[in-house]
Amino acid sequence: MIDYSKVDFSKILTRYDVKTQVVETPESAAEKMLPDDPLMRAVAECVLFKKVKDIAPAMMAAMGKYAAADVINGGLVPGIDAVGKLYADHVYYLPDMMVAAKVMEVGIKLAEKSMGGARETKADVIMHAAEGDPHDIGKNIAAAMMKAAGYNVIDLGRDVPVTVAVDKVKEIKPLFISGTALMTTTMSAFPAEAKLIKEAGLNIPLMGCGGAVNREYATSYELGIHSDKANHTAPIAQKLLEGYDWKRINEEWDSIVGGA
Ligand code: B12
Known part of the structure; x- marks a missing residue:
């Protein structure tokens, strides 16, 4: 009978895909992908960490300093991009994407309200x-x-x-x-x-x-x-x-x- 307890399998087989795999976490993705500006970062973090209740105050604070379109592009979008990366890396799953998408929806609606529309339409x-x-x-x-x-x-x-x-x-x-x-x-x-x-x-x-x-x-x-x-x-x-x-x-x- 072979005694497997004495066998060092790492010397026989190395799973290079596992060994070289970089394990992403929401926190590490935040460090790499979210903006440094504190107001924009707060918006992006609401999306990445799926904080539906916090998005309205974060949007209002950011739109107090920046144009609504800039808050979309500089806060909301980096947040959902990080969610996309975590989904691709199998860290986030479909339900995570769904909640993050809900946060985006609330944020975009608030930005849209703030941007308003012209009185006369061009086409x-x-x-x-x-x-x-x-x-x-x-x-x-x-x-x-x-x-x-x-x-x-x-x-x-x-x-x-x-x-x-x-x-x-x-x-x-x-x-x-x-x-x-x-x-x-x-x-x-x-x-x-x-x-x-x-x-x-x-x-x-x-x-x-x-x-x-x-x-x-x-x-x-x-x-x-x-x-x-x-x-x-x-x-x-x-x-x-x-x-x-x-x-x-x-x-x-x-x-x-x-x-x-
Ligand atoms: C959020 C999200 C969802 C949400 C969507 C909610 C919603 N209301 O939109 C939910 C959870 C529903 C979802 C579901 C699924 N998703 Co999804 N999802 C995403 C995710 C993470 C982000 C997409 C996003 O909104 N990005 C941000 C926006 C701003 O980017 P955008 O749409 O590209 O828009 C930019 C430009 O393209 C452009 N643009 C876009 N539209 C327009 C229009 C005009 C006029 C202009 C000018 C510009 C413009 O402007 C924007 C920036 O300025 C992506 C990951 C990724 N990397 O994209 C996956 C992703 C798109 N999903 C994916 C998949 C596979 C799915 C599912 C099939 C998963 C599943 N197993 O069920 C299901 C769909 C099932 C179905 N058929 O019903 C894949 C698609 C792969 C492929 N190549 O086909 C992706 C790429 C994830 C991945 N890496 O696998 N998803």
């Missing part, structure tokens, strides 16, 4: 999250910024069927329609929508956005334009108002969003 724009996609945080941020920039945002919500989005485009004939996709399984909604819009004889641009979509993909089909960050949208919309079509937006994209 109608349609926004939605792609069919099958429940991720709408980025869309909500972009919608708040577009409202503040003076556009009438028709927000179709999330998991919007392709045909519902296209029917709304036919009905409203907006300046553009934007779509958000964070999942590789949902981004194919955009070329499908663009094709139907084109078939309806409309030349209305479809702005493909969200973490799953890059510029190359979003401009790989007719009518497709791209916006990488929520604050890129207003300068692009301004050019559309000036008469640019989707092709010209793509040709001059770098200079259009360069200053944003």
Whole structure:
């Protein structure tokens, strides 16, 4: 009989994947990913540590010093980015993401209230999250910024069927329609929508956005334009108002969003 108690298994087999694995914790992610500014950090920590009750006072304090849009980008977004990292590292699970998303929702609503909207609207724009996609945080941020920039945002919500989005485009004939996709399984909604819009004889641009979509993909089909960050949208919309079509937006994209 072999006596296994005397065997040193570490000399026989080394699990290099385990040995080299960096074990992330919410605290270590906070050190690496959250902002240093105390007001912004307090906002980001509410998201990362899922403190739903604390987000309102943290937002109000930060918005006392910084513009609401800056608090979104400098506080809320780094918080959810850290949540995304912890989920990818299997430290956080779906329920953690759900609570963190709730904190984001409350924060974005407060920021939106503070940003307000213009009295006269410049144009109608349609926004939605792609069919099958429940991720709408980025869309909500972009919608708040577009409202503040003076556009009438028709927000179709999330998991919007392709045909519902296209029917709304036919009905409203907006300046553009934007779509958000964070999942590789949902981004194919955009070329499908663009094709139907084109078939309806409309030349209305479809702005493909969200973490799953890059510029190359979003401009790989007719009518497709791209916006990488929520604050890129207003300068692009301004050019559309000036008469640019989707092709010209793509040709001059770098200079259009360069200053944003
Ligand atoms: C929060 C979150 C959730 C929340 C979403 C809540 C909500 N209301 O949105 C909940 C908990 C519901 C969720 C669920 C799931 N999620 Co999730 N989720 C995330 C997480 C952590 C953050 C996403 C986010 O909001 N980021 C912050 C925002 C600000 O970023 P954003 O949307 O990209 O927006 C920016 C830009 O893209 C742009 N933008 C976006 N939209 C628009 C629109 C316009 C007009 C403009 C101009 C710009 C713009 O502007 C923003 C910045 O300025 C990501 C991780 C990650 N790294 O992204 C995973 C992530 C997206 N989820 C993922 C997955 C797999 C899921 C689930 C399938 C998990 C599961 N096992 O069930 C489910 C979905 C199930 C289903 N089909 O219903 C994967 C997707 C992988 C893939 N490539 O397909 C990710 C990447 C996590 C991972 N690493 O695996 N999730």
